Amino acid sequence: MASTADPTAQLYSLPNVLHNQCLTSVKFISACFSGAVAGILGLQNWRGFALFAISVLSTSFMMYAVNCKGKPSRYLPGGVGELINPGQDNIFTFILVWTLFYGIVHGMPSLFAVVDLGR
Amino acid sequence: MSVDAPASLYLDPQIRDWVLFPITLVMILVGVLRHYIVVLLQSPPKKLSRAGVREQRALLRSQILRATSSKSPIPPAHYKALSRHLSDAFKLGAYLKDGPPNGDAVSSATNALTDPATMDGMMAGMKTQLVMMVPQMIIMGWINFFFQGFVLIKLPFPLTFGFKSMLQRSIDAPDMDVRWVSSLSWYFLNLFGLNGLYRLFLGGDNSADSSRDMTMSPFASAGAAQLGQPQDFTKLFKAERDNLELSEGQYAWAGEELDVKVLRKYGKLLPRLD
Numbered sequence: 201m202a203s204t205a206d207p208t209a210q211l212y213s214l215p216n217v218l219h220n221q222c223l224t225s226v227k228f229i230s231a232c233f234s235g236a237v238a239g240i241l242g243l244q245n246w247r248g249f250a251l252f253a254i255s256v257l258s259t260s261f262m263m264y265a266v267n268c269k270g271k272p273s274r275y276l277p278g279g280v281g282e283l284i285n286p287g288q289d290n291i292f293t294f295i296l297v298w299t300l301f302y303g304i305v306h307g308m309p310s311l312f313a314v315v316d317l318g319r
Numbered sequence: 320m321s322v323d324a325p326a327s328l329y330l331d332p333q334i335r336d337w338v339l340f341p342i343t344l345v346m347i348l349v350g351v352l353r354h355y356i357v358v359l360l361q362s363p364p365k366k367l368s369r370a371g372v373r374e375q376r377a378l379l380r381s382q383i384l385r386a387t388s389s390k391s392p393i394p395p396a397h398y399k400a401l402s403r404h405l406s407d408a409f410k411l412g413a414y415l416k417d418g419p420p421n422g423d424a425v426s427s428a429t430n431a432l433t434d435p436a437t438m439d440g441m442m443a444g445m446k447t448q449l450v451m452m453v454p455q456m457i458i459m460g461w462i463n464f465f466f467q468g469f470v471l472i473k474l475p476f477p478l479t480f481g482f483k484s485m486l487q488r489s490i491d492a493p494d495m496d497v498r499w500v501s502s503l504s505w506y507f508l509n510l511f512g513l514n515g516l517y518r519l520f521l522g523g524d525n526s527a528d529s530s531r532d533m534t535m536s537p538f539a540s541a542g543a544a545q546l547g548q549p550q551d552f553t554k555l556f557k558a559e560r561d562n563l564e565l566s567e568g569q570y571a572w573a574g575e576e577l578d579v580k581v582l583r584k585y586g587k588l589l590p591r592l593d
Contacts, residue, residue, distance in 0.1 A: 221523070228515045244475045289515040295476075296512025303339065303472035307330060 230259040231290040239301025260284040346509045350527035357526035370416045377414040388566040409556035466502035474498045
């Protein structure tokens with residue numbers, strides 16, 4: 201079991217690395233909101249996924265600019281790749297919320313029907 | 320964009336109120352319940368005697384020493400002293416739980432099924448697996464029983480024809496678009512989609528995560544528990560001695576020639592030519 205560990209990995213402070221995982225909750229919330237937006241707007245097929253891609257890019261840009269102050273490799277071990285990657289959980293979350301809101305808003309015509317005032 | 324031209328089904332909104340939200344709510348609650356049950360069911364770890372702990376810690380010490388050997392923070396004298404001391408101790412068996420080995424050298428690795436310690440470990444693993452599986456079965460049965468035979472929702476994205484049999488299980492309309500799905504597919508969507516929610520509320524290491532159920536199996540946990548207990552530390556120590564030797568060969572102090580490096584960095588000395 202001769203482990204050849206990455207010599208720079210020993211220099212990372214482990215509690216800090218674990219703390220920076222809090223960015224995943226930002227990604228989760230943004231996936232929820234973008235799913236809701238896609239559903240409410242009634243986007244279908246590739247347009248919904250395009251919205252997801254745009255939201256992932258803009259969220260990671262926000263995190264890049266505000267949290268990482270332009271240097272993601274100082275805050276995340278994976279660098280820019282880890283910053284942008286939404287993770288498998290969040291993709292499914294997006295699809296779930298998108299389907300939910302799409303079904304509610306566009307599948308139930310009578311729920312949001314407004315009645316003519318009859319003037 | 321929101322009105323689809325071909326075959327738009329008009330569905331009763333009450334279906335949605337009484338099916339969509341209840342299924343999601345139930346799944347969230349069952350997931351949280353599952354997590355807390357697993358937490359409560361976990362028995363406290365077995366306490367080892369002082370000698371047993373010392374045995375494990377000795378192994379850990381040598382592993383820590385080896386992990387950073389190629390760019391080590393400790394100077395050569397200390398590193399070599401530590402390494403040699405540990406190596407000799409392993410050879411003599413000074414850290415072994417039952418004392419240094421005597422002439423007959425009976426292996427202490429008892430059969431996994433009879434050793435009570437491993438039994439506890441395996442039972443704990445299998446108990447958690449059972450707790451994870453049972454709610455899934457129950458919910459699937461509940462959904463199949465109550466929410467069967469009608470179209471629930473339209474998926475906003477297309478799927479291949481092969482999914483039709485899975486997602487429209489109880490509906491006998493062969494021409495219907497795959498995007499109109501039954502409640503079981505809503506169950507699957509929730510199964511995958513709620514993992515992120517659990518991670519937010521229950522923390523990263525939660526037991527409600529269904530993605531872990533797919534990858535693990537009951538045998539994996541039993542196998543891991545089996546490796547845990549009947550470890551022959553004599554053999555481990557011997558292997559560790561070889562590793563220590565290897566690492567000693569790779570050893571390099573991080574602070575070697577530090578004065579020269581600093582001078583070069585600030586330009587007071589000419590850089591290396593290689």
